[in-house]
Amino acid sequence: MPTGLIALGAFIAVIIVCNVxxxxxxxxxxxxxxxxxAVFAGTGAPGALLGGLRDAxxxxxxxxxxxxxxxxYVVDRTGLISKLLAILNSLVGRVRGGPALVDTAGxxxxxxxxxxxxxxxxxxxxxxxxxxxxxxxxxxxxxxxxAGNGGLGSALPPSASMVxxxxxxxxxxxxxxxxxxxxxxxxxxxxxxxxxxxxxxRRDGIQRSPDDELQPLRRALRQGGTALIIVLGALIPILIxxxxxxxxxxxxxxxxxxxxxxSILTWIPILVTALALIVGRRALPRGARHWAKWITDSMPRFxxxxxxxxxxxxxxxxxxxxxxxxxxxxILTDFQLNKYVMAVLxxxxxxxxxxxxxxxxTLTAVGQVSLLALVSVGVHPVAAVTAIxxxxxxxxxxxPASGSIFVAAGLxxxxxxxxxxxxxxxxxxxxxxxxxxxxxxxxxxxx
Numbered sequence: 001m002p003t004g005l006i007a008l009g010a011f012i013a014v015i016i017v018c019n020v021x022x023x024x025x026x027x028x029x030x031x032x033x034x035x036x037x038a039v040f041a042g043t044g045a046p047g048a049l050l051g052g053l054r055d056a057x058x059x060x061x062x063x064x065x066x067x068x069x070x071x072x073y074v075v076d077r078t079g080l081i082s083k084l085l086a087i088l089n090s091l092v093g094r095v096r097g098g099p100a101l102v103d104t105a106g107x108x109x110x111x112x113x114x115x116x117x118x119x120x121x122x123x124x125x126x127x128x129x130x131x132x133x134x135x136x137x138x139x140x141x142x143x144x145x146x147a148g149n150g151g152l153g154s155a156l157p158p159s160a161s162m163v164x165x166x167x168x169x170x171x172x173x174x175x176x177x178x179x180x181x182x183x184x185x186x187x188x189x190x191x192x193x194x195x196x197x198x199x200x201x202r203r204d205g206i207q208r209s210p211d212d213e214l215q216p217l218r219r220a221l222r223q224g225g226t227a228l229i230i231v232l233g234a235l236i237p238i239l240i241x242x243x244x245x246x247x248x249x250x251x252x253x254x255x256x257x258x259x260x261x262x263s264i265l266t267w268i269p270i271l272v273t274a275l276a277l278i279v280g281r282r283a284l285p286r287g288a289r290h291w292a293k294w295i296t297d298s299m300p301r302f303x304x305x306x307x308x309x310x311x312x313x314x315x316x317x318x319x320x321x322x323x324x325x326x327x328x329x330x331i332l333t334d335f336q337l338n339k340y341v342m343a344v345l346x347x348x349x350x351x352x353x354x355x356x357x358x359x360x361x362t363l364t365a366v367g368q369v370s371l372l373a374l375v376s377v378g379v380h381p382v383a384a385v386t387a388i389x390x391x392x393x394x395x396x397x398x399x400p401a402s403g404s405i406f407v408a409a410g411l412x413x414x415x416x417x418x419x420x421x422x423x424x425x426x427x428x429x430x431x432x433x434x435x436x437x438x439x440x441x442x443x444x445x446x447x
Contacts, residue, residue, distance in 0.1 A: 007036075007037050037318045056313040064122065070273060071273045072130065075130070075273075083227035086223070090215050101194070104193045104197060107150065117150045121150030125407065129411035147405045152186065156182065157183055161393075168385075169381055182386055184446045185434065233268060240262060339374070339440065343440060351398060354394055362392050371384055382445070386445055393431060
């Protein structure tokens with residue numbers, strides 16, 4: 001019996017019932033979902049539950065999401081965000097939906113560099129998220145766009161997911177073929193996201209910034225140019241870990257390969273917060289009582305996102321222990337279908353598994369059997385590998401446990417659960433369709 005798959009269905013069902021039908025908050029719904037998931041371990045339920053809760057504490061994204069919440073609070077309370085927004089507005093404020101377009105372009109560039117969905121959302125959304133909210137986007141729509149764009153971290157080459165799939169494919173493909181094919185598939189995703197921004201602008205009535213809010217760039221820089229220093233908090237971890245400087249540090253300094261252990265997801269909020277406290281020191285409270293109130297005022301921002309993400313990550317650990325990956329393997333191996341139905345089946349299963357797991361963990365678990373299933377029904381190996389990578393890139397937009405969602409919610413002040421259905425409708429399903437069209441040979445890719 002596919003215990004892991006049944007448990008996943010129960011987990012999702014409980015969350016929907018608790019939140020939609022019983023009107024409980026998402027933190028409580030996620031806790032009930034975790035408890036129900038653990039029940040499927042039978043007599044080992046207490047151990048599975050405690051193990052999931054313990055293992056969740058080792059997940060980097062849990063601490064990173066909370067760090068980004070505090071970072072957004074500090075940048076806002078020190079007044080630096082208003083100065084940054086004045087500069088950004090002077091550059092592209094005359095374009096409707098300008099902040100979202102900047103985030104899309106930035107996510108594409110960062111995605112090609114970092115290969116991390118949550119890191120991608122964090123690096124670009126740290127500034128574009130608050131900017132969107134200040135220019136008329138709702139917090140939930142802003143978080144949806146940030147999390148949806150975060151998926152470009154694994155959608156564009158190079159990425160760890162790509163390396164995993166090339167390893168599984170062996171002699172069937174070359175690295176150059178997959179690089180070009182995935183680049184082409186990633187550009188299809190970028191185009192879709194640009195079209196989405198245009199649609200959101202029309203649907204939500206997003207207007208360009210009023211003329212009285214637009215300053216000449218020179219004046220904006222003169223009044224708030226020092227706020228740009230905090231951008232270094234995002235750039236330094238990226239430059240140190242990716243590109244020529246990273247290669248120099250790795251090959252020509254005593255740091256060596258330890259540079260690869262630096263996490264941009266952790267260090268961006270730490271450095272941005274530290275720089276914000278230094279640059280915005282004049283706006284900081286004076287005296288112990290004022291500091292206590294200043295810190296206390298930030299606490300409500302942690303409560304919902306912290307509990308929600310902790311229980312979601314714990315549930316994903318329990319599901320892994322219940323054999324979710326093995327259940328998916330069995331399903332893909334047993335079905336004998338044509339390439340059209342098989343591509344849809346593989347897409348759905350990979351996307352479902354990518355919900356509680358990361359894209360790399362998903363492909364490590366089910367990538368090889370998915371590839372063999374597609375190739376066995378006549379899909380070209382290059383198209384099969386590319387399609388599977390596209391399916392896995394839905395991780396950033398896969399509720400309820402995607403780290404990108406909680407990072408985006410923390411940056412915009414949105415309720416994470418309000419983004420779940422929009423992410424499925426606007427990002428997950430269309431991206432899965434792009435993957436299917438590639439597998440079917442309808443959308444061509446270079447190779």
